[in-house]
Amino acid sequence: MNELEPLKSIFKDRIFKIPDYQRGYAWTTRQLRDFWEDLVNLPTDRFHYTGLLSLKKVDKNIWNNWNDERWLIEDRGFKPFHIVDGQQRLTTFVIFIQAISEQLKAIPENKDKKDEEIYLGSFSLKAIKEEYLVVEKPPQFIIKTYKFGYEVDNPSFKFLRHKIFLEPDSGTIQETFYTLNLENAKRFFKENLQNYFDKYGLSEIEALFKKVTQNMMFNVYEISDDFDVFVAFETMNNRGKKLSNLELLKNRLIYLTTLYDEKELKNDERISLREKINDAWKEVYYQLGRNKKNPLNDDDFLVAHWIMYFQYTREKGDDYIRFLLEQKFTPQNIYAKTEVRLSSIQEFEEVREDEDTDQEEVEANGEEEIIVMRSQLSPKEIEDYVNSLKSAAVHWYNTHNPVNNLDLTAQESLWIDRLNRIGIIYFRPLVTVAFLNKDINSDKRVELLKAIERFIFITFRLSRAFSTYRNSEFYRAARQLRNGELTINSIIQRLNDRMNYCFYTPENSEETYFDYTYFQKFIDKKFKSGGGFYYWNGLRYFLYEYEMEKVRQRGSQKIDWKLFVKSEKDKVSVEHIYPQTPTHKIWKDSFKGYKKSQLPFFQGSLGNLLPLSQSINSSLQNDCFEDKKSAKYNDKKEKIRQGYSDGSHSEIEVSGYDVWNSDTILDRGNKLLEFMEQRWDLKFEDDTAKAELLFLDFMLEEEEELRTTEE
Incomplete structure (x- = not known):
């Protein structure tokens, strides 16, 4: 059979199962949005080609083990099918219809009504469910037969029944990568249907239902018994949302x-x-x-x-x-045979059970050996x-x-x-x-x-x-x-x-030191682009580790890593204590005597960068040091920034400095590098090496010049 059919025809007298070789539900919001827009924009008098639906009729020896479905097949003549291609679309249709049924139940005037008393146009909710979702076996109504579902051993089987179709008393339900998508699809349709109902009313929900069941057309194709269904699955499913x-x-x-x-x-x-x-x-x-x-x-x-x-x-x-x-798990490696030598009595007896097995007896070291032909890829290899x-x-x-x-x-x-x-x-x-x-x-x-x-x-x-x-x-x-x-x-x-x-070892030394040359060249480029250590991709990790060392010593964690690395527009979580745009007079006084070209090295040096317990607006970085140490409030007495003195452990440590100038930046930079030495088991040669890495070695040169002048 190969013809266009709407959902109404497809679900008539058919039961659908997704077989074990199929993937789970893979559609995400992007595909759901496309489906929704196609449906909403489809004129009621037009048909829409939805795609191919490839089916494989299930053999009796398989469906005979389907307890919940067997009565429909035997008593009412339903035909059972495995879905080879098109399960993503068909799953989406079914979830959409379930969402419509829940939308109907949620309407206030339908409260406390039975399914047979609730109508969508001329369709009762009971009839809708029985046609597309679930049929209960009379007279006890204990067996609920779903017209669409997964093989019972698939985790999506229980999830679909209990989380999507709302069958009660689920017990423990295993959630997987794919059940997340089922859950997302239902949430998507419920939200959109509610908005659509609020805006257009019940008549338009009825129009959507008619379009989805009567106007969306599938090209239905039944795969014959002699067709290799697994190869068909690989080939056909490379359309649409590509298989992983x-x-x-x-x-x-x-x-x-x-x-x-x-x-x-x-x-x-x-x-x-x-x-x-x-x-x-x-x-x-x-x-x-x-x-x-x-x-x-x-x-x-x-x-x-x-x-x-x-x-x-x-x-x-x-x-x-x-x-x-293409090399390991191929049909060719099963068809291609290789010789296997068996020598034990047990293995010999196992081989002898099949009298026509290709085998040959040979003499080896006085014992008889059996040579049998086995696939190059053994079942045991697949199992392992x-x-x-x-x-x-x-x-x-x-x-x-x-x-x-x-x-x-x-x-x-x-x-x-x-x-x-x-x-x-x-x-x-x-x-x-x-x-x-x-x-x-x-x-x-x-x-x-x-x-x-x-x-x-x-x-x-x-x-x-x-x-x-x-x-x-x-x-x-x-x-x-x-x-x-x-x-x-x-x-x-x-x-x-x-x-x-x-690392390197200087001449006439037994000590090994960290070779910071590569790192210094990298940071030098960052200074030339206006950021220095602030642009180092290891900065937040390093400062967080320093902070967490303080937490281990003092307790009370104050910085959340996820918030610390979160990028917020116009906000900062790592602050330049001496700001990049120092407008306050106090900053000019604190760094008086240094050349304009030297100031960026103080601003971008490691010791001038501080992890904050709460991100702040970047404009607040320009405050003077004394103002930063205490909380800041606006005219309405609302706190607009946390003070260093009650911030992170790193902030509290910085608030202990009386002033913030070149000496304190170098001092704190040295403390951070000392922590680096201890934490990662490396060593800098001397204070000069540390100052060079901090790009503040010109301070030592000026001190040396001053000392020489005084002498």
Whole structure:
């Protein structure tokens, strides 16, 4: 059958299921908005081509296990179908109709009415639900049969029934990457329908319902039994919202389980392997969607797992998915056979069960061996791979969400949070593997996390290495650690060795000092562009770490990292104490005697930059130092800025200075660099080196000249 049909015709005498090889609901607000605008703008006397709907009739041996649907099929002649292509659109239609039904129930005059007493034009709500959503089996009405849904083992199955269709008594419902989209779609339609009802009334809601069920046309195509449904799925779903690589891979692996012959993979093993694939993807999408405010990207996870599991290459582009789909998990690797030698009696007996198995007996060291032909890609390899994906998913989530995470120790949480704040670069696969490897205890993991954080700060934030510096080496280290080929200690040693270029040892000295040359050149460019240390991409992390050190000493955290790094127009969270536009006379007096060309070095020097507990309007930076130390109020006695004396620990420390001038900027800059030495285990050669890095060495030169003159 291949003809245009409206939803009203499509749902007549059909039951739809989304099969296990399908991805979940992937439409986001952009696609929903396009759907809504198409519907609203469609004239009532016009038809709109919606797209292709490809269906595969479900065999009796499958639907016979559908308890809730079987009575409709056997007693009322409904036909069961799997949706091969078009499930995103069909899911959207169904959610839209559910939202309309809830809109009808919410109208005040319909309060306390039964579904058969509520009408939308000539359609009762009961009839609408039975035609498109759910039918209850008489006479007990215990069984609720949904005309559209997922296979029962899909997490979206319960979510759709209980969160979207509002079936009560749900119990625990697992939420995933995809259920977030189902929830978002319903919220989108409910909000838009309510606004539409408020503006135009019930008659226009009826018009929308008629258009969605009668004017939106599908090209319905039923795939014949001999058509390769998995290949069709891969091909057809590359239209519309493109499948993610993780979604494609799941379909491919399920497809491969159908290709093994009975001699290599018995039917019960085939079913078990397919269930393991589904369980793995269920877990992966649960972990990716656990944090509703920040769902994780599925392809990022797949790339990282590929790095952990297979041999990393430095090819560009989608080399990982080409490897997975075009080299590793291919039909050719199942059709291509390789010789396997079996020698144990047990293995011999297993082979003998299939008398026609291709085999050959040979003599080896006085024992008989059986040579059998097996696929180059064994079912066991598929099982091991999907189990690894499943195991890695929770640790991948934990590396992104360490705060208040009961799966992590306090120290693990602290250091992973630091890595996320500084920018974890390319180390997330390695961190994930450190949790996957059961032989690694928490103390060793923390040692590794500390070493990675130090490496990132010194190598990338200070010494300005390219972001890809040594990435291949540490990607390989992730796999080697997973396989037991490397230890935590050897990786830590390697991290330290790769920082050797960041340090130097002067002649006739045993001490090693930090080589700040690269960092100084970087900051020099920032001064030339008018910002100095303020434009350093490690500034907020550094100042926050300094602040948190004070918190550990004194308690009472006063700076929230998320607010601290949040960009607000015309507001600042890091203040120039000596302002960039010093209009007050006191500032001119405080820096009298310095050249105009030297003043920007005081303004942009590290010691002049202060993290605030509350962001302020940038115009308030120009206040004099005494005014900044105390809270400031407007004419209405409303506080318009926090004072240093009751701000962050860093602010309180600065408020202890009597004046703010060149000496205090240098003094505070030295304190910050001393903290840097202690925190990241590095050392500057002397005070001159620190002054050079702070770009205030001209102060020492002037002091030396003055001292020489006096002598």
